[in-house]
Amino acid sequence: MMYKKQIVQVCLVILLFGHFVESGNVGKLKVLTFNAGLLDASLAEDNPNITNNREERRDALIDYLKKSDAELVCLQEVPFGQDVEKIVKEVSKKFPYSFSQLHQSNGALPPQSTTKWDPSCNxxxxxxxxxxxxxxxxxxxxxxxxxxxxxxxxxxxxxxxxxxxxxxxxxxxxxxxxxxxxxxxxxxxxAGAPSTDLWNMNKMGLLLLSKKALSETHDVEFFPNYTNIFPQGYLRAKVNGNNLTVACVHAIQYLPYTLEFPPLGTDYPSYAAQNAHELQELVNSFKDVKPSALLGDFNVGPAALSVNELGQDNYEILTSHFTTKLVKDSTFSTSNPYNGGEFAQNVIIDHVFVNGDVDVLNAKVVLKRNKVSQGLPVSDHYGVKAMLKIKKCNGK
Known part of the structure; x- marks a missing residue:
């Protein structure tokens, strides 16, 4: 067992030679979460005048990331390997480290756009x-x-x-x-003959970008033993050996029905019930992991000024174990031109949670005013950027 003095010395070494001093922000890490919605279809299901602008929105996101002061980025809904590759390559000077389900164990991303892929469907x-x-x-x-x-x-x-x-x-x-x-x-x-035009699927659609090296990387699906129509889960990693564990998360939508096949659809008769299970799994996996940060699209959020609650009981599964700083504006909004239909409302469903000796500071909505053609935003979600402050080193 280490004596207290030795623990303090180890912590000082980490602070002096680890990420935080090197970045110029002792004990601080700037993080960004954003649901990019990079589907190869129009995001505006209720507006036929808005066409598929995936490539334009992807390129606008790349431009934003190149200028961003974020040090760790969690992207959701980047389902195509060719888009994963383009984002990773284009921002590699700013974020030389990345991870997704498509990355190899050594951290390398195999070629996507020049590979002839077999069809996903028969x-x-x-x-x-x-x-x-x-x-x-x-x-x-x-x-x-x-x-x-x-x-x-x-x-x-x-x-x-x-x-x-x-x-x-x-x-x-x-x-x-x-x-x-x-x-x-x-x-x-x-479907079709093997071709570079076929998509190689990044099933969970998650992509983690980092300014500093990532270690102990894992991709975790919430239901690995089921066939999911919408496979969800998280990417897990440690950042630059500084003992901070991060999870890049996308949970299922909070909806009163399910489209899943048995047995998943039988076990969870609504996506709201499935969402609760997924969030509880996050609690079970990270409640004893300190310090840690979970960022992403959780698809639930509390009521706030001019903002509706969505699955608040599910949201409180997380807040009963983790802390957060709620942003002031909705991250999924009816004022966003892509959003409409029966379930559209003003909600805060994109979050940054922390556990252990970590604080969330200066959480704010971003990527709201960034536009592509027709004055459209980059996605149907807005992003959340925050500063994480690690108050002390964990000696365990």
Missing amino acids: PGILNAVFTCALNNGCATGSETVRPGAEIFQCIVSNCLAEISALVATSGEPCLSCITTNSPQNYFTRC
Whole structure:
């Protein structure tokens, strides 16, 4: 067992030679979380005048990251390997370290845009699902937005044999490709002969960027033993050996229904119930990990001035163990042109939580005024940037 004096000496060494002094901000780390919404479909499901502008929004995000003073970035909804590659390469001078489900164990990202990828979906079975959907009026095939709940429910009701065969033969990569593309892209992005045009799927859509080296990296799916339509989870890493564990998180939407197949859909009859399980899993995994920081899109948040609550009971699963600094504005807003429909509201669902001797300072909404053509924002979410202050070194 180390004596207290030795522990203090070790802490001083970490502070002197670790990340924090090196960055010029002793004991501080600037973090950013942003749901980029880089789907290959229009984000505006209720506005036909807004077209698919994924590449333009991606490039605007890259420009923002190059100028940002953030030192650690958690991105959600970057589902395509080609986009992961472009972001990682373009910001590598600012963020030389990165991690996703596509990264190798040595931290390298294999080539994405120059590799001929096998199709995510079995072409013949996907065509059978598509034909059945058209014949039953579930879709027209000309949709420019990704399929919503009504389309999925119609397909499951009328084409269960076909969709079950697709799940059995192609699994989650195919489902991920379908849910992140518009139907008109299915046979160029998800099925066909091996090609560089086919998407290599970054299933959870998570990407971690860091100014300092990452170690002990892991990707964790919340339901690894189930076939998920929307696989969610987190990336876990330590930053520059300074004992700070970080998790880049995306939890399932808080909705009163589920589209998942049995047994997942049976065990959790709504996405709200599934969300509660996922957040409890985060608590179980990180409640004893100190110091730690969890940042991302948790899809729940409390009521605040001019902001509605969304799944506050689920949100309190997190706040019963972790602390946070709530931003003043909504991160998912009805004033955002991409957002509309039955479940659109002003909510704060993107957060930075900490555990142990860490404080969240100066949390604020960002990427709200950054625009692309037509005056549109970079995503249907806004980002959250905060300063983390580690109050003392942990001697354990």
